[in-house]
Amino acid sequence: MALMITDECINCGACEPECPNTAIYEGGMNWSLDGRSNESLINDYFYIVPEKCTECVGFHNEPQCRAVCPVDCIIINPDHVESKEELLEKKEKLNLIER
Template identity: 45%
Template sequence: MSLKITDECINCDVCEPVCPNQAIYQGEEIYEIDPGLCTECVGHFDKPQCQTVCPVACIPLDPAHAETQEQLLAKYRRLTAAEKDTA
């Protein structure tokens, strides 16, 4: 699954820079996560880094974007292949 940021977000700015896929961005009121870029850090880290650094625990799984570990790994491979192609 992709992750999502809930309304409990306090805009502390710690999640955005730790996201290896640049999936986190400042929305109109709070930070948001692009589900097309979020891999829950699969391929990069053992745990989602945004969840690790969030001081208010406002980053749960997003049931609207359910994905298996295999799908997340495939997304990671697509994203990193795209990065290599543009480098």
């Protein structure tokens, strides 16, 4: 599963540098993958790009963003349910391209 940030986010920015996949962006900022820039998914608070979140599988034992969020506003994204194998595969693919 990818994780997602809810509107309870207080924009503290603590999670963003912790992500090994650079999947977290400040609201309103474009996100990038494979050399392409894409429009912001959310404008008012930090967001996670589902295509880039591996739930930290392959890097850490627990999602690093969740571990540092002071208001516990990072939850499982119900629209992006993936198995551990799929997440590992995603991690390998992400490692091969520009993030």
